Amino acid sequence: DTGVSQDPRHKITKRGQNVTFRCDPISEHNRLYWYRQTLGQGPEFLTYFQNEAQLEKSRLLSDRFSAERPKGSFSTLEIQRTEQGDSAMYLCASSVGDISRNEQFFGPGTRLTVL
Amino acid sequence: GQNIDQPTEMTATEGAIVQINCTYQTSGFNGLFWYQQHAGEAPTFLSYNVLDGLEEKGRFSSFLSRSKGYSYLLLKELQMKDSASYLCAVRDEAGGSYIPTFGRGTSLIVHP
Numbered sequence: 001d002t003g004v005s006q007d008p009r010h011k012i013t014k015r016g017q018n019v020t021f022r023c024d025p026i027s028e029h030n031r032l033y034w035y036r037q038t039l040g041q042g043p044e045f046l047t048y049f050q051n052e053a054q055l056e057k058s059r060l061l062s063d064r065f066s067a068e069r070p071k072g073s074f075s076t077l078e079i080q081r082t083e084q085g086d087s088a089m090y091l092c093a094s095s096v097g098d099i100s101r102n103e104q105f106f107g108p109g110t111r112l113t114v115l
Numbered sequence: 116g117q118n119i120d121q122p123t124e125m126t127a128t129e130g131a132i133v134q135i136n137c138t139y140q141t142s143g144f145n146g147l148f149w150y151q152q153h154a155g156e157a158p159t160f161l162s163y164n165v166l167d168g169l170e171e172k173g174r175f176s177s178f179l180s181r182s183k184g185y186s187y188l189l190l191k192e193l194q195m196k197d198s199a200s201y202l203c204a205v206r207d208e209a210g211g212s213y214i215p216t217f218g219r220g221t222s223l224i225v226h227p
Contacts, residue, residue, distance in 0.1 A: 004157075033214070042202050042217030043158065056212060091157060101146070106157035 004107035006092050012113045020078045021110045025094030032075050035091040082114045119218035121203050126224045135188045135201050135221045143209030149177050149188045150202040198225045
């Protein structure tokens with residue numbers, strides 16, 4: 001499978017715990033995006049990397065959220081001190097080529113449930 | 116923000132044609148995307164419009180009018196597998212961002 005992969009697919013945690021998700025983009029894609037999606041809503045942008053550089057970060061992103069892409073390949077998203085409101089599907093996407101066209105390829109997502 | 120507006124839900128009959136509308140407000144419009152998302156799955160890219168007019172791709176077509184802040188996705192010869200959420204996403208570079216903002220999506224139900 002040469003698509004975007006995410007791990008784990010499901011995560012259940014207790015409020016206050018830290019969680020980390022991983023995303024492996026399509027191998028030649030230099031751009032990587034994280035989104036959050038709740039039921040009945042479209043994906044909400046969290047952050048964006050070009051290679052290893054984090055170029056954009058949503059103003060809505062709490063300081064409990066941090067993302068890295070240390071070698072410009074896979075990325076991790078960490079949520080510290082989770083809250084029930086963090087329960088959502090976390091989607092990763094990657095793209096390559098002309099940024100203006102920006103066709104993004106999405107992974108299957110990690111569903112987070114905070115109890 | 117982009118103030119993207121789409122109908123929440125639509126129903127249509129197998130074999131028919133359906134048009135899903137999307138209106139938006141931007142200061143620096145630079146592209147509109149349509150994605151399809153089946154329940155429990157990731158969004159998949161359908162189309163991209165940056166100039167006015169109609170882009171056709173098989174059974175799916177997407178139209179854009181920049182002056183009206185309006186787009187539609189046209190689905191012909193509907194099939195049951197077309198039941199999904201259809202997401203309109205708009206890029207507004209006025210704030211210096213290249214990242215499109217997604218609307219809430221339109222849930223399309225195709226019945227026999």
